[in-house]
Amino acid sequence: MEAIERHLKEHREDHLAQLKSLLSIPSISALSEHKGDVRHAAQFLSEALTEAGFENAEIVETAGHPVVYADWLNAPGKPTVLVYGHYDVQPVDPLHLWQSSPFEPDIRDNQIYARGASDDKGPTFMHIKALEAILKENGELPLNIKFCIEGEEEVGSAHLEATLEAHKAKFQADLVLISDTTMLAPDQPSICYGLRGLAACQIDLRTANSDLHSGLYGGAVPNAVHALVELLDTLHAPDGTITVDGFYDEVVELSPAERLEYEKLPHDDEAYRKSLDLPALHGEPGYSTLERLWARPTLELNGIYGGFQGEGTKTVIPNEAHAKITCRLVPDQDPNTVLDLIEAHVTKHAPVGSTVTLIRQEGGHPYLAPYDHPAIQLAAQAYTKAYGVQAVFTRMGGSIPVVETFSQLFHIPIVLMGFGLSDENFHAPNEHFSLDNFDKGLRTLCYYYLNLPTVLGNAPN
Incomplete structure (x- = not known):
């Protein structure tokens, strides 16, 4: 791990330069005038995966924007991880509220500002660089890897399910790993185990x-x-x-253990209220704010x-x-x-x-994973090692319909390891991504990938 961490430090500026190039592409999937830009981003990622040492990189055509695929399948007998991310981004309006151009990445106060920085180009790019570091330093990966990076997440992933069904063998894996969720706070890593539909x-x-x-x-x-x-x-x-x-009628109530864990989390209702300039909070009686946000x-x-x-x-x-x-x-x-x-x-x-x-x-179904699954528990250990703070388990109030799609099609564990923060303005002007989380996140992912074969081999699918 020392050699890998040294590699990440020595190549940090190169990694940031490559990330800036990716963020400079206005891959807005909702606007037809950016169709060419969306494909340009797909081509950029395909080339980046090849340069990182992955094989069989290709652009998989869909009825809409393409999916980027690549793999490294040279670990026979070892588990296979499918890394999912998306390279499309939201529109940038209102443009006049941006402090710097949304497609001219700018680093200020250890944050990188650009559309897609946090959602989801930055986190997706981190997986490529973490695995590249392992591959360059060790000469091989400890497990098999496949990538599925789509270009329509911001418009509902309309064609992804059909694409996965048509190429099911290509995308089949033992676990799906996604970094499109948020951490609880800058100094509090968290693993999301539930999403609302x-x-x-x-x-x-x-x-x-x-x-x-x-x-x-x-x-x-x-x-x-x-x-x-x-x-x-x-x-x-x-x-x-x-x-x-x-x-x-069909709502599954939180368990007493979950409610107790939520009470321990560092949430302050009064600070939350003030941050929104609200005279008062409001919601379903009998539940805390976090319970209302995540589980109701x-x-x-x-x-x-x-x-x-x-x-x-x-x-x-x-x-x-x-x-x-x-x-x-x-x-x-x-x-x-x-x-x-x-x-x-x-x-x-x-x-x-x-x-x-x-x-x-x-529409999309809710998703709930057993957070005692060994692959999810390993994620907590990886965060704790990189951040020096015990990771916590949370749900998320938002929806990622593709999670349920993977669950229904492949019936395999899904691990959500996010590195963004809820105040990073994704979908809004001045979107940004913490470079502190970029650095620590790369270490987190490296630790996770290196140790995953052991726990995944003993984990029930």
Whole structure:
């Protein structure tokens, strides 16, 4: 390990220069004008994997943006790890809020600023460099490695599942390793063992066959905006509880042991409130803030629109109004079942004079791993060795649908080893990534890879 750590120190500037080159590519998967840039990023990674010593590097075509594959399969009898990451990034708007150009990486105060620095080019790149260091210094890897780096994560991984199914043998492994989650704090490494799922929909409410003059019709006909507000108010009780019949029926409650562990974590409600400039926190009664964030389901109104939106006044009674809703789901909630329940609720509570339609959108299942699995426990040991602080186990409130995809297709353990921080502005202006976590994260990954064959060999799939 000493030679590997020396290698990482000696090549640090080269690694950062390569990372800057990757971050300079505007691989925005949501915008068609950047289709060429997305492919450029895929080609960059394919070449970087080859230079690092991996074999069979190729760009796997999909119906959308490509997947980058590469492997090193020269450890017969040893387990195989599939490393997943994504090279696509979010749009950069609003551009004027960036302190430096989003695709001209800038290092300030030991942070590297660029779109994709934290989500997910930086962490994905770390796996390539950690394994390269082991390969260069030891002449071989202690286990077999495959890479799956996609270009559509930020737009829902629409074509990844079909690609994995079509090339199942190519991507088959004994464990999936992902670095697309966050640590609890800069000085508190953490292993995420649970993710919330997602169910999304849009509600369209209509009344008359057109907008109506408020003087000629006001007081005699229903107003679509009023009706929508009335309908949406039926989704929650004042205390934050979701009032959709059956919504909580399949929810698996936290175990007493998990609740006790969460109480030990370094979270301060008052500091959290102040950081958000909120007069008070709010949420489902009977649960702590961390429990609400990680292990309880939600139903959120993401947007409401209808009626006149322009400057000045327009005396109109709107005939349609719309709301966008997403639910974060926990084990054992099913996104389709949840949308069935919401559809039944809005149909039942449709205000007089209105017609309500629910349009189903994307969804993903929640994921929960047994955190006593040896491969996950080894991750905690790797963090502790690199950071000098005992790692803790957490869930994450966000969703990574691809985790459930890997779980369903391959039925193998999935380990989530994140190195980003929740305040690093991913999806927002001034995204950045801590170079302290870059350095310590490389050491963490090296320790993990070097010791994984022993524990994985004894771990049940």
